[in-house]
Amino acid sequence: MKGTKILLILLIASVFLSCRPRDTGIVTIALTDRFSNLDTLTASVSEIGADRVRTLIYNSLVKKNERFEYVGDLAKEISVADDNVTVTFILHDGVKFHNGKTFTSTDARYTIEALLKLPTSYKANSFFDEASKAGGQAEIRGKPHIVSIENPDARTLIIKVARPSLVNQLLSNLVAIPIIPEGTIEKQNETPIGTGPFKFVSFDRANNILDLESHEDYWEGAPKIKRLRVRTITDANALQAELQSGRVDLAPNPTNFSADTFNSLKNNPNLQVIQSKGSNVRYIGFNVTASPVNDVKLRQAIAYAIDREKIVNELLSGQAEVAHSILPEECWAYDAQIKYSYEPNKAKQLLQEAGYKGEVIKLKIAAGSTAVSQYAQVIQQSLKEVGIRVEIEPLDNSTLIEQLKLGQFQMNTSIWAGGNQDPIFLRDLFLSTEAPDKKPNGRNRSRYSNPEFDKVILEAVETTDKEKAKALYAKAQQIVAQDLPLFPLWYPANMIVASKRLSNIKINASGDWNFVKDINFTNP
Numbered sequence: 001m002k003g004t005k006i007l008l009i010l011l012i013a014s015v016f017l018s019c020r021p022r023d024t025g026i027v028t029i030a031l032t033d034r035f036s037n038l039d040t041l042t043a044s045v046s047e048i049g050a051d052r053v054r055t056l057i058y059n060s061l062v063k064k065n066e067r068f069e070y071v072g073d074l075a076k077e078i079s080v081a082d083d084n085v086t087v088t089f090i091l092h093d094g095v096k097f098h099n100g101k102t103f104t105s106t107d108a109r110y111t112i113e114a115l116l117k118l119p120t121s122y123k124a125n126s127f128f129d130e131a132s133k134a135g136g137q138a139e140i141r142g143k144p145h146i147v148s149i150e151n152p153d154a155r156t157l158i159i160k161v162a163r164p165s166l167v168n169q170l171l172s173n174l175v176a177i178p179i180i181p182e183g184t185i186e187k188q189n190e191t192p193i194g195t196g197p198f199k200f201v202s203f204d205r206a207n208n209i210l211d212l213e214s215h216e217d218y219w220e221g222a223p224k225i226k227r228l229r230v231r232t233i234t235d236a237n238a239l240q241a242e243l244q245s246g247r248v249d250l251a252p253n254p255t256n257f258s259a260d261t262f263n264s265l266k267n268n269p270n271l272q273v274i275q276s277k278g279s280n281v282r283y284i285g286f287n288v289t290a291s292p293v294n295d296v297k298l299r300q301a302i303a304y305a306i307d308r309e310k311i312v313n314e315l316l317s318g319q320a321e322v323a324h325s326i327l328p329e330e331c332w333a334y335d336a337q338i339k340y341s342y343e344p345n346k347a348k349q350l351l352q353e354a355g356y357k358g359e360v361i362k363l364k365i366a367a368g369s370t371a372v373s374q375y376a377q378v379i380q381q382s383l384k385e386v387g388i389r390v391e392i393e394p395l396d397n398s399t400l401i402e403q404l405k406l407g408q409f410q411m412n413t414s415i416w417a418g419g420n421q422d423p424i425f426l427r428d429l430f431l432s433t434e435a436p437d438k439k440p441n442g443r444n445r446s447r448y449s450n451p452e453f454d455k456v457i458l459e460a461v462e463t464t465d466k467e468k469a470k471a472l473y474a475k476a477q478q479i480v481a482q483d484l485p486l487f488p489l490w491y492p493a494n495m496i497v498a499s500k501r502l503s504n505i506k507i508n509a510s511g512d513w514n515f516v517k518d519i520n521f522t523n524p
Contacts, residue, residue, distance in 0.1 A: 025523055027502070028229045029250040029516065030239055034208050035232070038200070039188035041111070041178060044120040048417070051176065053230060055513045056212060058178030058194030061089055061108060061157075062171050064510065068279070068331050068421040070171035074103065074179055074195065078171070084164035084464050085147075087171075089157040095219040097181045098199040105151035110182040112149060126173045145170060165462040172422055197223045197517035208232035223517040236261065236370065244268055249499040253511050257495070258371045259317040265497050274496040275319060279328035279509040280417040282320070282489040284379075289447040290410045292359050299484040301350035303340035305386040310342070311378055312490055319495060323488035325477050326420050326429070330509060333423035335474035338481035347386045360389045364403065364412040367394035376413060404445045415492070421510060423473040427457045430480060446485035453479045
């Protein structure tokens with residue numbers, strides 16, 4: 001009853017808003033994730049919404065290309081010296097910040113040095129070795145990756161790292177670092193200033209409404225959209241109503257929409273639904289130390305019991321592609337020599353070999369998403385058909401993440417976004433090295449440990465020979481596919497719902513918001 005009342009209030013509010021006259025000169029883009037920070041440099045935790053907005057206001061030194069290799073953004077050239085630890089960035093000319101200041105290497109150096117001084121920034125932590133416990137209490141950073149930063153002239157930045165294996169990680173980390181003008185880090189959360197295509201106007205934190213305007217001096221050309229509003233709408237029904245009323249013009253990858261919702265919106269004559277290939281990966285994760293999923297044959301049985309092709313084609317209406325690796329197919333290091341097809345008889349055989357006795361396995365999922373709930377129920381039924389008993393346990397997202405970190409789960413399902421585009425992510429997910437407090441390092445929520453994998457992945461990360469690294473990363477993927485601490489399900493397609501007054505909508509596989517600057521806009 002309480003949930004019904006809340007939904008009714010949201011729908012009434014949506015109808016009320018839709019009756020208000022709208023400013024047709026503003027393009028409104030919807031987020032389904034709330035965010036509190038505009039400044040992702042100083043933030044202590046990652047917010048998906050804030051990082052989407054970051055690409056509208058800021059540029060970084062580095063970006064990813066279509067194969068998820070690291071190339072220049074504000075840097076027009078990137079080169080690594082023969083010593084394999086010195087990286088030189090030659091910067092673009094004619095780049096201006098929103099306040100009119102010309103961008104130079106001084107600003108780039110200032111941004112990185114100011115970031116590294118921040119004690120609680122999660123982005124700063126990525127430029128240090130794993131944190132450890134001091135005296136069993138306070139967490140302290142390990143050794144810094146960056147040895148020195150120099151800017152010999154206005155167009156040149158030189159960064160030296162501690163060892164060759166850190167060059168790729170440096171470039172990876174720099175993708176998410178917004179470059180700001182010298183002396184402004186303390187002001188960025190209230191009045192953000194970057195070099196990006198849109199300039200800050202105002203931010204209503206209480207209602208999560210951000211207003212931006214075109215940066216007319218943008219170095220790649222001023223965007224066609226002159227006024228942009230970003231609104232957070234977490235409820236699927238409310239967002240659908242706002243799109244249909246015309247009060248929201250653009251909804252990129254709304255995570256609260258089911259496949260049926262997208263199909264329904266295709267029938268609206270004022271809307272377009274655009275589907276393109278995605279690179280993020282939906283998965284089932286296992287705690288390999290928890291019974292009964294600590295048996296690899298049981299995990300393999302689960303993989304063989306799920307008809308992913310049928311789920312993608314029927315439940316998801318083709319809005320995804322079956323995944324055979326954590327890495328996307330476009331990644332330069334992708335390998336999928338070991339694949340799991342739908343073979344229920346093989347699943348039953350593996351169950352017998354595992355000695356499974358019908359114990360209940362809990363599948364923990366994030367509450368509040370119709371799409372996740374639907375596919376979790378289909379998976380539950382598929383496993384039931386081969387004799388595996390599964391109970392679905394929905395949890396709010398913060399509780400779920402905390403339980404995963406603590407190992408309080410047997411099986412879960414979620415999505416990895418962005419990080420899985422770089423093969424170094426395999427190390428972060430599965431390296432078994434333990435911190436001094438005996439908790440797994442990084443993102444190894446599976447508690448996975450395999451000495452062979454450790455040897456291969458560390459050699460892959462350390463080598464500077466790309467072809468050798470590719471072969472090693474392939475071997476690492478094969479080991480993980482065999483052991484199954486994590487079972488990739490599918491790569492969700494990028495799904496965009498947009499007003500027909502918008503055109504030239506071309507989102508890249510990673511799903512970031514860089515495409516917004518290139519959208520054409522017809523003001524009726």
